[in-house]
Amino acid sequence: xxxxxxxxxxxxxxxxxxxxxxxxxxxxxxxxxxxxxxxxxxxxxxxxxxxxxxxxxxxxxxxxxxxxxxxxxxxxxxxxxxxxx
Amino acid sequence: xxxxxxxxxxxxxxxxxxxxxxxxxxxxxxxxxxxxxxxxxxxxxxxxxxxxxxxxxxxxxxxxxxxxxxxxxxxxxxxxxxxxxxxxxxxxxxxxxxxxxxxxxxxxxxxxxxxxxxxxxxxxxxxxxxxxxxxxxxxxxxxxxxxxxxxxxxxxxxxxxxxxxxxxxxxxxxxxxxxxxxxxxxxxxxxxxxxxxxxxxxxxxxxxxxxxxxxxxxxxxxxxxxxxxxxxxxxxxxxxxxxxxxxxxxxxxxxxxxxxxxxxxxxxxxxxxxxxxxxxxxxxxxxxxxxxxxxxxxxxxxxxxxxxxxxxxxxxxxxxxxxxxxxxxxxxxxxxxxxxxxxxxxxxxxxxxxxxxxxxxxxxxxxxxxxxxxxxxxxxxxxxxxxxxxxxxxxxxxxxxxxxxxxxxxxxxxxxxxxxxxxxxxxxxxxxxxxxxxxxxxxxxxxxxxxxxxxxxxxxxxxxxxxxxxxxxxxxxxxxxxxxxxxxxxxxxxxxxxxxxxxxxxxxxxxxxxxxxxxxxxxxxxxxxxxxxxxxxxxxxxxxxxxxxxxxxxxxxxxxxxxxxxxxxxxxxxxxxxxxxxxxxxxxxxxxxxxxxxxxxxxxxxxxxxxxxxxxxxxxxxxxxxxxxxxxxxxxxxxxxxxxxxxxxxxxxxxxxxxxxxxxxxxxxxxxxxxxxx
Numbered sequence: 001x002x003x004x005x006x007x008x009x010x011x012x013x014x015x016x017x018x019x020x021x022x023x024x025x026x027x028x029x030x031x032x033x034x035x036x037x038x039x040x041x042x043x044x045x046x047x048x049x050x051x052x053x054x055x056x057x058x059x060x061x062x063x064x065x066x067x068x069x070x071x072x073x074x075x076x077x078x079x080x081x082x083x084x085x
Numbered sequence: 086x087x088x089x090x091x092x093x094x095x096x097x098x099x100x101x102x103x104x105x106x107x108x109x110x111x112x113x114x115x116x117x118x119x120x121x122x123x124x125x126x127x128x129x130x131x132x133x134x135x136x137x138x139x140x141x142x143x144x145x146x147x148x149x150x151x152x153x154x155x156x157x158x159x160x161x162x163x164x165x166x167x168x169x170x171x172x173x174x175x176x177x178x179x180x181x182x183x184x185x186x187x188x189x190x191x192x193x194x195x196x197x198x199x200x201x202x203x204x205x206x207x208x209x210x211x212x213x214x215x216x217x218x219x220x221x222x223x224x225x226x227x228x229x230x231x232x233x234x235x236x237x238x239x240x241x242x243x244x245x246x247x248x249x250x251x252x253x254x255x256x257x258x259x260x261x262x263x264x265x266x267x268x269x270x271x272x273x274x275x276x277x278x279x280x281x282x283x284x285x286x287x288x289x290x291x292x293x294x295x296x297x298x299x300x301x302x303x304x305x306x307x308x309x310x311x312x313x314x315x316x317x318x319x320x321x322x323x324x325x326x327x328x329x330x331x332x333x334x335x336x337x338x339x340x341x342x343x344x345x346x347x348x349x350x351x352x353x354x355x356x357x358x359x360x361x362x363x364x365x366x367x368x369x370x371x372x373x374x375x376x377x378x379x380x381x382x383x384x385x386x387x388x389x390x391x392x393x394x395x396x397x398x399x400x401x402x403x404x405x406x407x408x409x410x411x412x413x414x415x416x417x418x419x420x421x422x423x424x425x426x427x428x429x430x431x432x433x434x435x436x437x438x439x440x441x442x443x444x445x446x447x448x449x450x451x452x453x454x455x456x457x458x459x460x461x462x463x464x465x466x467x468x469x470x471x472x473x474x475x476x477x478x479x480x481x482x483x484x485x486x487x488x489x490x491x492x493x494x495x496x497x498x499x500x501x502x503x504x505x506x507x508x509x510x511x512x513x514x515x516x517x518x519x520x521x522x523x524x525x526x527x528x529x530x531x532x533x534x535x536x537x538x539x540x541x542x543x544x545x546x547x548x549x550x551x552x553x554x555x556x557x558x559x560x561x562x563x564x565x566x567x568x569x570x571x572x573x574x575x576x577x578x579x580x581x582x583x584x585x586x587x588x589x590x591x592x593x594x595x596x597x598x599x600x601x602x603x604x605x606x607x608x609x610x611x612x613x614x615x616x617x618x619x620x621x622x623x624x625x626x627x628x629x630x631x632x633x634x635x636x637x638x639x640x641x642x643x644x645x646x647x648x649x650x651x652x653x654x655x656x657x658x659x660x661x662x663x664x665x666x667x668x669x670x671x672x673x674x675x676x677x678x679x680x681x682x683x684x685x686x687x688x689x690x691x692x693x694x695x696x697x698x699x700x701x702x703x704x705x706x707x708x709x710x711x712x713x714x715x716x717x718x719x720x721x722x723x724x725x726x727x728x729x730x731x732x733x734x735x736x737x738x739x740x741x742x743x744x745x746x747x748x749x750x751x752x753x754x755x756x757x758x759x760x761x762x763x
Contacts, residue, residue: 007749018206025201029194036187040359045320051358054190055419059412062197066408070401073209077398 010080017072021065028053028061117462121263124463124470128300129277132474135292139285146510149286150217150489151392156291158399162406165390167294169411170301171251171479176258176472178415179448180441182422184336184431186357189422197411198378207382207553210560212391212400213750218486219385219552220494223559225750226743227567230499235574237494239551240385242578244487244521245528247384247544248480252529255476261438262446262469268530274473275526278481282488282518287393290481297474298410304471305417308445308464311452312424327423328354336431357426368628369713373542376717380545383552386486421445428452446472484521492517542715543585550577550720554728563744568735569728577724584716589709594696596708601689607651629719631710652686 032039032053039050044057147153156164182189215222220236252271259270281289316323327333334353338345345353381387394400425434425444428451437443449468453461492513497505505513551574558565558573585591627635650658659679666672701707 011748029198047324048358051187054187054194056416058194059197059415062201063408063412065201067405070405073401074398
């Protein structure tokens with residue numbers, strides 16, 4: 001099957017979104033853990049923020065990232081006519 | 086999370102070490118054993134019923150390997166969660182949190198963090214291109230026979246390492262929980278798992294995973310309700326209680342040693358919620374972190390799950406559900422771990438099992454009313470049954486992955502050149518499952534008492550260094566071809582295995598003998614030592630290989646220490662005290678201490694005997710040459726590099742021509758099923 005223009009566009013959008021979400025993933029993971037002691041000065045829901053991120057915050061962000069990706073890609077599938085029935 | 090993750094290997098080690106920590110009776114008291122067996126029986130009966138039903142619907146290859154692509158997104162999500170929450174992760178994390186506080190979370194974050202990479206870069210294109218195995222993905226635009234052979238070898242290697250660790254861990258765990266003999270536990274797990282896989286194929290395996298994940302989540306929610314209720318479901322109040330608990334504070338004081346003497350009780354409690362009680366050596370953690378994050382995406386039994394769903398949309402949906410279930414479960418472990426620390430106490434948890442694996446079961450027993458209550462033991466039986474189901478389900482998934490590589494890639498793809506009737510293929514798949522299953526049971530029994538922690542690290546390291554670079558580059562790099570795949574997979578796997586063979590994971594007789602002698606003879610009194618300043622190393626390489634001087638951290642000044650008696654001396658003094666004791670209660674305590682010392686003494690003696698006269702490890706080294714526990718830091722980049730160099734040297738016009746087709750298929754999944762028919 002040849003590569004049509006709409007496929008190309010679809011693929012580029014897919015890659016861009018993947019990169020953006022991987023950035024969010026990175027930020028929610030590595031800096032939060034490196035700087036946990038500094039973050040603990042701040043407070044969130046009555047927790048030290050750094051502690052909260054490790055216990056729950058990062059996990060919640062991961063689930064949100066995946067949810068957003070699936071929603072975005074499902075829409076993109078429909079828009080470019082590549083959705084599977 | 087970079088500071089994280091030493092966990093996996095260590096917790097597996099703990100899981101394995103746990104066997105010796107408990108007498109042969111197990112955590113469940115004899116008079117309540119029938120209850121445990123009843124709960125086990127119910128779970129086995131249900132899963133067998135499902136297997137019977139699945140067997141009636143499993144006739145074609147697609148049905149055997151991929152459940153006929155009929156698994157819905159939500160079902161697959163639960164099944165992935167089932168695959169993912171292995172016994173080490175579900176018992177291990179709660180245990181680590183109960184013993185080490187914050188550092189325990191690093192383990193759960195580390196696990197989940199890996200999953201994002203799986204979804205975003207690997208899962209969906211793999212589903213769209215592959216049929217049943219990793220070999221199919223690689224064969225798409227490369228020479229099928231060659232890449233399928235290498236892919237199958239790598240899949241079988243990874244699965245065998247992981248499988249052995251799971252079998253040994255499972256045998257020990259069941260023994261610790263209910264006191265069944267190790268060999269019988271391993272055979273029991275093996276036979277059950279074989280029944281699911283051989284008769285029910287992917288369909289039965291999937292449903293076993295779903296049931297197991299459901300049980301696990303239900304059990305956790307119930308326990309958390311009981312733990313949290315007294316605090317009116319308020320988080321800050323609950324954490325306040327954790328930090329204010331005297332058992333928790335005592336644990337922190339114990340972990341910190343001398344440093345704790347200047348801290349107040351409140352500071353100690355607060356320290357439980359901060360990092361640094363467990364994890365050390367940042368380079369090793371980064372290395373292990375890389376292997377875990379990238380290795381998960383290269384794990385064949387995880388990749389295989391994505392072939393079971395009918396559409397790309399369903400694949401995405403399944404990852405959302407899997408992430409939500411796994412994430413939700415790990416959020417619950419915050420309460421399980423800290424709850425166990427507060428209610429049962431770290432000292433008691435560590436007494437039953439040094440790695441903390443019994444934190445969850447002991448918490449269940451406590452919440453039901455304690456050791457001698459009916460309800461307490463029912464709770465314990467339920468958690469034990471969930472652990473059992475967990476082991477069987479994870480092992481079944483691994484066996485299916487290894488068997489599919491053997492039957493589908495090697496037998497059908499390479500030996501028969503893709504010309505086999507559907508009936509022949511299903512028979513081949515079942516025969517391969519039996520072979521892998523019997524091998525798993527045999528290796529499991531042979532590895533009794535061995536430290537197989539390095540096998541888990543090794544499985545992830547090989548998956549990350551061999552499978553991932555090949556899969557990733559064939560999906561995303563136009564110039565990737567057969568030469569690159571073969572070079573990359575071989576280099577990645579061989580480097581990972583070779584580095585582990587010369588790493589601190591192996592047993593070095595001299596160190597073991599020295600430690601054993603110390604246990605028996607005790608330590609002489611030492612004089613006070615002044616503080617030592619940190620010494621810089623001779624470069625980064627020195628941190629990795631034992632060829633030059635590595636950096637040494639600063640040491641605190643040490644006070645003079647009195648001599649520590651060894652077990653030999655202790656046995657004599659305790660015996661004398663026992664003979665002199667008149668009070669019944671006092672006698673009992675001394676008797677208990679005596680038994681503990683005797684056990685440590687016997688183990689040290691055993692070690693001395695076992696390694697008598699040996700000076701080098703299996704590969705002839707006196708001490709580790711490679712200084713990290715996990716080879717990922719070196720083997721993963723080498724794997725990628727080898728794929729790139731191999732591809733550039735080999736040159737294959739067809740692979741480049743097929744790129745466009747792969748590109749379209751990768752995006753859209755059109756013809757995914759059609760491809761499997763040819």
